[in-house]
Each structure stands twice: as C-alpha cells, then as structure tokens.
Amino acid sequence: MISLFLDIKDLNVDLKDFHLQNINLQVKEGAYHVLIGPTGSGKSVLLETIAGFYKPYQGQIMLEGKDITPLNPEDRGISIVYQDYVLFPHMNVFENISYGLKKKNKSDKSFLESRVYEMAEKLKIDHLLKRDTRTLSGGEMQRTAIARSLIVEPKLLLMDEPFSAVDVNTHAYLTTLIKNVIEEYQTTCIHVTHNFNDVYNLAEQVAVMKDGKILQQGTLHDVFSRPSDDFVANFVGVHNVFKGQIVGHDKSLLKIRINHDIIIHSSDVFEQHSSDKTDVMVAIRPESIIFSNEPFISSVRNQLKGVVKNLFEVGHTVWIEVQVGGVTFRGVLTPNSCESLGIERGKEIYLSFKSLNVNLMEYHDDAYRSI
Amino acid sequence: MKSKMEISFISIAIFFTLILFMAVGSLFILPSFQGFIDAIQSEEMVEAFKLTIYTAAISSVLVMLVAIPTAYSLSRYSFPLKTLIKSILDLPMAFPEIVLGLALLMLFGNNLLGGFLEKFGIQIVFTVTGVIVAQFFVAFPFAVRILYSTFNYIDTRYEFVSRSLGYSEFETFRSVTLPLSKDGIFASGVVTIARCIGTFVAVLFLGGGTFMKTETLPITLYLNLSFGNVDMAISAGIVLVIIAFVAIVVLEKYGKEKAL
The missing domain is CATH 3.40.50.300 (P-loop containing nucleotide triphosphate hydrolases)
Structure with a gap:
C-alpha cells in the first residue's frame, strides 16, 4: 500500500x-x-x-x-x-x-x-x-x-x-x-x-x-x-485559453460558445457552482489541435476553419497561429508536416480537436483579464 | 598609451604615498644608530615593550572572543534594539579617541562601575587592568565591524546544508562558518593587535601613563618627547613602526597564500 x-x-x-x-x-x-x-x-x-x-x-x-x-x-x-x-x-x-x-x-x-x-x-x-x-x-x-x-x-x-x-x-x-x-x-x-x-x-x-x-x-x-485555472493553463503551456459560455448539451457533451460565433464541444465534467452562471474558461493544448487542408473526416467533434495569421519556428517545431472569427488558436507542428501541408501566412486551413481535449475551468474576472 | 585620467590618478597616488613614506622614513634618519641601540636597551624601553606585548596579547584575545559572537549575532539573528546596538558599536570609530578615553574614565572611575568593582577588589583606573580595558574598548568596534562584514559575506545556505546533514547550530558554526571566515578573522585579529598596541589616549586616561608601571610604547614616546628626550621618543616610534610592519607583512603573506 x-x-x-x-x-x-x-x-x-x-x-x-x-x-x-x-x-x-x-x-x-x-x-x-x-x-x-x-x-x-x-x-x-x-x-x-x-x-x-x-x-x-x-x-x-x-x-x-x-x-x-x-x-x-x-x-x-x-x-x-x-x-x-x-x-x-x-x-x-x-x-x-x-x-x-x-x-x-x-x-x-x-x-x-x-x-x-x-x-x-x-x-x-x-x-x-x-x-x-x-x-x-x-x-x-x-x-x-x-x-x-x-x-x-x-x-x-x-x-x-x-x-x-x-x-x-x-x-x-x-x-x-x-x-x-x-x-x-x-x-x-x-x-x-x-x-x-x-x-x-x-x-x-x-x-x-x-x-x-x-x-x-x-x-x-x-x-x-486538466489545469485548474487559467494561470496554470498558461504556465504549463496550454496557450489556447478562452472565455466561453455553456449554451447547451449535445448528448453527453457540453456545447460552449466562444466569442459569440464559435461553438465547440467538450466532454469535460464541469461542476457549475451556480446554475445561472454559465461562463467558463476553455483550455485546449496546442498539441491537441490537428491541422488539415480539407475537412478532417473522423469522430472528432470540433472542426473549425481559419486563416493562418502567423507561424514561427521554435527549435525543432513550428508554432502556428490561426485566426478563427475573433479568436486566435495556437497549434504546433513539425517543420516536415508544415511543409507537406503547404502552410503559409494567409492560407485557409482546418483545425480539428477532440471534445476530450477541451478542458473547462471555472471563470473569474481576474482570469479573463490575465489572458 | 595612458589616458590623462590614468596619469593624474597614478600621480596623486604616488605623490601622497611618497610623502607618507618620507614621514615614516624620517623616524629612522633622525636618531643616531648608537642612540637608537642605547634607547631600545634601556630599562624603560624594555619594560614598555614587555607591557605593550603583554597587555595587547590579553586584550586582543578578549576582543576576538567577544567580537566573534557579537558580530555573528548582528549578522544572523533578529532581536530587539539590534539597529541601536549596531550604531553604538560604530560610535567609537566615528568620534575622537580622547572622548572614548574620557568616557571610560568616567565609567570606571569611583562614581559608576568603578566603585562597584572596587567592592570586589577590582581596580581598573591607573592600573595595568585599566590599560587592558582601554585597549579592549578601542579595538572592539573595529573587530566587530570587520567580522560583521565577513559573516554577512558568507552565504547562509552553507549553514543550511550543514544543518540538513545533521550538524547542530553550534557544530555548524564551528565546522563551517568559522573556517569560511578564516580570512576575516585573521584580518580582524591583525587590526585588533595593531589597535591595542598603538592605542594612546584611552590608555593614558585609564592607565594613567605612570612611568615604568602603566607605560606602554605610545606612552614612552609621549613621555620622552615631553621631557625633550628625542632619541628615546623616536626609538619608541621606530619600535611601533616595526611591530606594525611585521603585522602587515604577515597579513600580506597570509593573504597571498590563501589566494594561491
């Protein structure tokens, strides 16, 4: 024991x-x-x-x-x-x-x-x-x-x-x-x-x-x-931390709206302290995001289309910032994958990530300000 | 090529060092060689030399025994009135030695502490004990100041590591802090000995400067100069310079060995 x-x-x-x-x-x-x-x-x-x-x-x-x-x-x-x-x-x-x-x-x-x-x-x-x-x-x-x-x-x-x-x-x-x-x-x-x-x-x-x-x-x-709050999320390199709102359920998944126009799904078990408060913080690790030139056909529940805003090399990886509506998502690829996908600034690209990889955290005003 | 500033600064350093050297060197020129030999072999000089070494040895040991725990406590511990105590200890370095001599005379005279000590048969004023007490209080603040800087300079994490390896606070002090403070303790010791040997006014006030009784080398110099006995006075000065020179040479040699 x-x-x-x-x-x-x-x-x-x-x-x-x-x-x-x-x-x-x-x-x-x-x-x-x-x-x-x-x-x-x-x-x-x-x-x-x-x-x-x-x-x-x-x-x-x-x-x-x-x-x-x-x-x-x-x-x-x-x-x-x-x-x-x-x-x-x-x-x-x-x-x-x-x-x-x-x-x-x-x-x-x-x-x-x-x-x-x-x-x-x-x-x-x-x-x-x-x-x-x-x-x-x-x-x-x-x-x-x-x-x-x-x-x-x-x-x-x-x-x-x-x-x-x-x-x-x-x-x-x-x-x-x-x-x-x-x-x-x-x-x-x-x-x-x-x-x-x-x-x-x-x-x-x-x-x-x-x-x-x-x-x-x-x-x-x-x-x-599964970082407990926005600070931990940012500190451990989650990078994609957004304010969102629970807008409903889709079977066992929670539907969350980010920035008025983006809906994503999460399988995270999130305990709301108050039923009238639906604000949450959403965290998605960059490694969880899959990039593709065409819509990704799989069981992945979250698929978004965006435009490559920026890309920069850090060591043996390439970091990619993709603008989806008013939100910037950050992902990471190897230089080879980046080249084979032909990723460049201004190119339209698809982002996919599992509902399992969408982590929800309690929202508080300080958290939103710190992002 | 040397800059103007470099040349100016080096010139200032050389010029004033040269004047100081000439002043010290003049001591060795003025008395005749035979006069010097006679003076250092005189009974007064021999007694003064013996008393100076005897009192300075005792007071220096006492200063170090008290200054080490004092400086360590000021460096490591927090306690009430710490800042005030530090300021009081610095005070004698800032005001003239004559004031310290007078203050010690007041304290150890009949009225205050002196009267109390006399009940136990301890007489301070105008005795050899008085000479030691005067030397102690003149040198003590200097020793504490050097040791305080030394202890402050030692990273407390050496002590933390030692204690985490099973050594008590005192064992750590003995096996880590003191060895690491060796240079500072040595420097403090040399300064203490030099201060004790060279102290004049406080020793004169508290010891009384009695001929062949409480007469240390600085007092020999003073008394003989007052009587117009220049050879004796200058010879006492030369002996003091030689003692200081030996102390500095030992310090330099020790410092170099440490650096190597």
Whole structure:
C-alpha cells in the first residue's frame, strides 16, 4: 500500500516581504514530486521551510506520520541540494561527500571511506575524490552535492533547480544518472524546476505555485491536461485559453460558445457552482489541435476553419497561429508536416480537436483579464 | 598609451604615498644608530615593550572572543534594539579617541562601575587592568565591524546544508562558518593587535601613563618627547613602526597564500 509520506497542512510562513499562504502538499513514499511556478512564487522558500530553515507561524509538516514542525533542521532527516551546489569550499570532494556521514559514524573510518567510494562510483565522481571543489566542472560539482546529500540516506531529498546551472548535454546526462540513483535508494524527492523537460522526464506528481500558494497538484497528466485555472493553463503551456459560455448539451457533451460565433464541444465534467452562471474558461493544448487542408473526416467533434495569421519556428517545431472569427488558436507542428501541408501566412486551413481535449475551468474576472 | 585620467590618478597616488613614506622614513634618519641601540636597551624601553606585548596579547584575545559572537549575532539573528546596538558599536570609530578615553574614565572611575568593582577588589583606573580595558574598548568596534562584514559575506545556505546533514547550530558554526571566515578573522585579529598596541589616549586616561608601571610604547614616546628626550621618543616610534610592519607583512603573506 502506498502511504502518505509527507503531509503539509495549512502551512503559513511570514518572511516580512514574502509569505507562504495555506500550503497543502501531499507526497507519497518513494514519489518524485516536482514543484513548478514562475520566479518568486515561493518554491525555494517552501523547500527551505520543509527542511526547517524557516519557522511557520501556522500549519503542520508531517513526515511519516510525525509532526516535524517544531524540530530543528538537523533532526528532520531531510537533505537539500541547491542550484549552485553550495559545496564547502574549505573541503575537498571526499570531505564534502563524507561530511554528513562523519557526523553519524565518527569512529568507523573504514566504513566511511567505503561508503564515500561507493556513492562516488555510482555518481561517476570516484576519480575526483581528492580534488579541490573549486576546480570541478558544473556537472561534477552537482554530482558531488547530490552524493553529499544522498549518502546520509535522507528520508526526503529536496532539490532546488539542481540542473539549471549546467549545459544542455550535462543536463540530459545528469537527469538520467540522478534519476537512476534516486530510484535505487528509493528516496522520496521534491524537485523544483523551471525546465519542462525535467517535469516530463522525472515527475510522478506535480504542484504549481504562484505568489506563495499552491494552485494545483496532481499527476503529470492531471496538471498538464486538466489545469485548474487559467494561470496554470498558461504556465504549463496550454496557450489556447478562452472565455466561453455553456449554451447547451449535445448528448453527453457540453456545447460552449466562444466569442459569440464559435461553438465547440467538450466532454469535460464541469461542476457549475451556480446554475445561472454559465461562463467558463476553455483550455485546449496546442498539441491537441490537428491541422488539415480539407475537412478532417473522423469522430472528432470540433472542426473549425481559419486563416493562418502567423507561424514561427521554435527549435525543432513550428508554432502556428490561426485566426478563427475573433479568436486566435495556437497549434504546433513539425517543420516536415508544415511543409507537406503547404502552410503559409494567409492560407485557409482546418483545425480539428477532440471534445476530450477541451478542458473547462471555472471563470473569474481576474482570469479573463490575465489572458 | 595612458589616458590623462590614468596619469593624474597614478600621480596623486604616488605623490601622497611618497610623502607618507618620507614621514615614516624620517623616524629612522633622525636618531643616531648608537642612540637608537642605547634607547631600545634601556630599562624603560624594555619594560614598555614587555607591557605593550603583554597587555595587547590579553586584550586582543578578549576582543576576538567577544567580537566573534557579537558580530555573528548582528549578522544572523533578529532581536530587539539590534539597529541601536549596531550604531553604538560604530560610535567609537566615528568620534575622537580622547572622548572614548574620557568616557571610560568616567565609567570606571569611583562614581559608576568603578566603585562597584572596587567592592570586589577590582581596580581598573591607573592600573595595568585599566590599560587592558582601554585597549579592549578601542579595538572592539573595529573587530566587530570587520567580522560583521565577513559573516554577512558568507552565504547562509552553507549553514543550511550543514544543518540538513545533521550538524547542530553550534557544530555548524564551528565546522563551517568559522573556517569560511578564516580570512576575516585573521584580518580582524591583525587590526585588533595593531589597535591595542598603538592605542594612546584611552590608555593614558585609564592607565594613567605612570612611568615604568602603566607605560606602554605610545606612552614612552609621549613621555620622552615631553621631557625633550628625542632619541628615546623616536626609538619608541621606530619600535611601533616595526611591530606594525611585521603585522602587515604577515597579513600580506597570509593573504597571498590563501589566494594561491
């Protein structure tokens, strides 16, 4: 049975110029939990509060069913890894890695050496043990920092943007290496990142933060496909977020009108808090939109005709903006698909997307203004 | 080709450094060599040198023992009146040493704290203890200022990481913060020793400047200059310059080793 490992209840932290407000976060044992959110949303403060560096004025942090809120950082069994490594500059690689273990096993020198060597070997830094940390590359420093944290076998590992200071190739290598080591040690992990590749590759659970609050948490699929509000939708790259109005039902589907003249269908289960309020927010991921030169013959319930307004290449993809009435839809294609469809500015094109991919969110005035 | 600004600024630097060097160098020119040898071998000079080193060693150790926790608390913790305490500690650096000497004399004289301490047999004014107390209060604000900047410069996340790895607050302070502050502690120590050795007015007020009793090297210089004994006065000045020079050389050497 998967038990609730970390349970944060109504946590409030006051740092004078920044506040964490009513944080509720649940992490299962052995899970890889990823925290995302814009800069300044409080992700790092939340990690440091969990580690015990900031005292909450309200709320509880439960770890393995025990309230650790009043405990000092050294008594929590939680390790932290920072973006810029924070390796002790007055110690070499061996001394950095063995630092925490030395505290636990002061007398057993041979045990200490064998454990450090074993951990360094797993992270492929065993040849660097005698090196001054200031002479290491970014990737080597980060592996040393992770080895230092993992060697004490923490109950929970917190990582604050651990791969953002390394180059692209090292990033990909480190992600795989560290994921394997963390899985081997069965360490529960909370990882803060801005990198969506990290989220796709690592996350089992995702939480989105903004202004010191958690807006949504759930599985990767939940958060990316069914964002809870317009901010989360925009942040996780939904791009097509519109104000709409429920105008009726078509069998089990909801009919939604966007911008007076566009009707789309959604199979989303949407609970209206008030029956007289029919306003909703509509979110459609760009990857869910299929482009074609002729009407697409399939069971797809939503098919619209528009004019290509703009297209621009981003890496190995082409982003396309299509004007449908007064609404701009954004989709994404590979350069090959774009070429074979002959897509160019001003061309008429069909957009299709499944009713399953039309996500509905509660409407509020702020949401509409933010779009 | 050097710019006009570069030439002007370098000229200013060289000119005024040269004047300062000439002023210090003139000390070494004026007394005869034999006069200098006789002076430094005189009983008064030997006693003054011993007392200076003895008192400065004690006061410097005391200053560092008190300044490290003071500076760390100002750098890391929030507590009531913190800003006021910081301002009070900075005050002696801003006003003349003579005012500090007078203030210490008032405090440790018979009326205030002095009377109270005397009940326990502790006499401060016009004693060697008074010399140490004066040196302590002159050097303490400088030491705190340097150490405060040092602790502020150290990223608190080193301490966070250490504590997350099982070390208590004090263990972290001992095994991470202090080693990382080594340069600042050393610099602060050198400045403290220099201030303690060179302090004159406060030591004169609180120690009394009694011949061969509470006479440190700066007081030897002052007393002998008052009596017209120029060779002794200048020789005391030379000894002080040599002590300062050794301190600076040690600091420079240590700094270079650290950089390498």
